[in-house]
Amino acid sequence: MAATWNSTPLEVLYQVLGWTAFVTWSVSFYPQVILNFRRKSVVGLNFDFVVLNLTKHSSYLIYNCVLYFSRAVQEQYYNKYGHGQIIPVAANDVAFSIHAVLLTAITLLQIAIYDRGTQKISRISIVIVVAVWSAAAVCFFVALPHNSWLWLISVFNTIQVIMTLIKYIPQAVMNFARKSTDGFSIGNILLDFVGGMANYAQMAVQSVDQGSWVNFYGNIGKTLLSFISIFFDLLFMLQHYILYPSKKTEPIPEKATGKDNQEQMKKSADEAQTDIV
Template sequence: MASWNSVEMEIAYQVIGWLAFLSWSVSFYPQVILNFRRKSVVGLNFDFLVLNLTKHSSYLIYNAALFFSKDVQTQYYEEYGYQIIPVAANDVAFSIHAVVLTAFTFFQVLIYDRGNQKVSKTCISISSIVWFSALVCLIVAWPKHSWLWLVSVFNNIQVLMTAIKYTPQAFMNFKRKSTVGWSIGNILLDLTGGFLNFAQMAVQSIDQGSWVNIYGNIGKTLLSLESISFDLLFIIQHYVLYPAEKEDQKKDHLNDIAPLLKSVDKSHDSNVVNV
C-alpha cells in the first residue's frame, strides 16, 4: 500500500474517519430506541428498511473486498496508480455495524405494533432485480477474475439504493404531513457523518496531492452527497413543514374539545330517549 506523506495528515485521517464511524453508527440507535419506547414501528417505512439492508449489504461487500483482498487491491493499483486504498478500517466497521442494526430493526418490526404497514410489491421487485443482477455480474466476472469490476458493481448498487431508499420515507412523511415515528436524531447524526466522510476524503487527497480517492471511490463520494441531500430534506420536513409542535397542538385541541363532544353526545342521547 502507498504511504502517507505526513504523519499529521494520517492521524487526522484516522481521527476523522472514526468520528464519522461513530456518528453514522450511533445514528441507527435513535430509531431503535424510539421503536422500543413506543412498542410500535408505525411511521417507520418498511420499504426503507428493505432497501437499506440491500444498500448496506452491498456496501459491506465492496468495503470488505477492497480492504482485505490483495487481488482487488492489485487491480485497483493497475487502474488508478499506486495510491492509498480509499477504504479505511472505519468504513468496514461501519458497514458491518449497519447490516447488524438494520437486521435488528427488522426484528423489531416482527415483534412490535406495525399497524397495517407492509413492504410494497415495488420494493420487493426492486430488491429482487438488484440481487439477481449482482448474481449475473458474479457469473460474468468469475472466469476473467474481474474482481475490481465486480466490487465496483456492488459499490454502484449501494449508491443506487441510497438514492432510492429515502424516497418512500420522504413521501410517507409528506402524505401523513407528519414525521411522528421517524427519528430526527437518526438524521442529524447521519448528516454529521456525511460531512465527516467528505472531510476524511479531503485529508487523504491533500496529503497525496491527488483526487484519485474521490473518483476512484466514487461510491463513497456519492454516498455522502446523497445522504446530506436527503438529510437536509428530512430536517426541513421535521422542523419546518411538519413540526412536532403542530402535532402537539392538534392533540391539545382534541383534548380541549373532547368534553364538549361528549356533552353533545349525551344531550343527543337524552333527546332521543325523551322522544
C-alpha cells in the same frame, strides 16, 4: 509499491475524521431502534426504507471488506489507478458496514414483532430487492472466468449508491402524505448528517496529503454516498422542523380545571343528598 502518507498530522486527522464518521453513522441507527422499542410500534417508519437499506448496506459491506482485505483486488486497483495511490477504504469503513447491516437487520426484526398498523412492505420494494440480487449474481458469473474482481465489487458499490438514492424516497413521500414525521427519528438524521460531513472531510484530507483527487473518483460510491445522504438529511430536517413540526399538547388551564372540580363536587353533593332522601 503502495503509497504512504506524506504528513503524519494529516494521517492522524484522517483517522480521527474517519472514526468520527464511524461513530456518528453507527450511533445514528440507535434513536430509531430505541424509539421503536419504547413505543412497541413501528408505525410512522417506512418499511420500504428499511428493506432497501438492508440491501444497500449489504452491498456496501461486500465492497468494503473485499477491497480492504483482498490483496488480489488491491493489486487490480493499483493497476488501474496507479501504485502511488492509497486504497480508499479504511478500517472505519469496514467497521461501519458490519455494524450497519446488523442494526438494520434488528430494525427489520422490530417491524416483524411490533405493532405495524396498516403498514406493509410494498411489492415494488420486493421486486427491486430481488432484481438487484439477481443482477449481482449474474455479474458474479460474468466476472468469474476473467477474475474481474475489482469490476465486480465496483458493481456492488454502484448498487449501494442506487439503493442510497431510492431508499430515502419512500420515507420522504410518506412524511409528505401524512404531513408529519412522528414515528421517524430525527436523531438518526442529525447524526447521519454529521457522519456524511466527516466522511467528506476525511476524503479531502487524503487528497491534500497525496496531492491527488483519485480517491474521490476511485471510490465514487463513497463520494456519492455522502452527497446523497447529506441531501436527504437536509430534506428530512426541513420536513421535521419547518414543514411538519410536532404539535405539542396544550396544558389544561387552571381555571378550567378549577371549574371542573367545582362541578364534580356539586355533583357529588347532589348524589349524597339523593341518597339521604
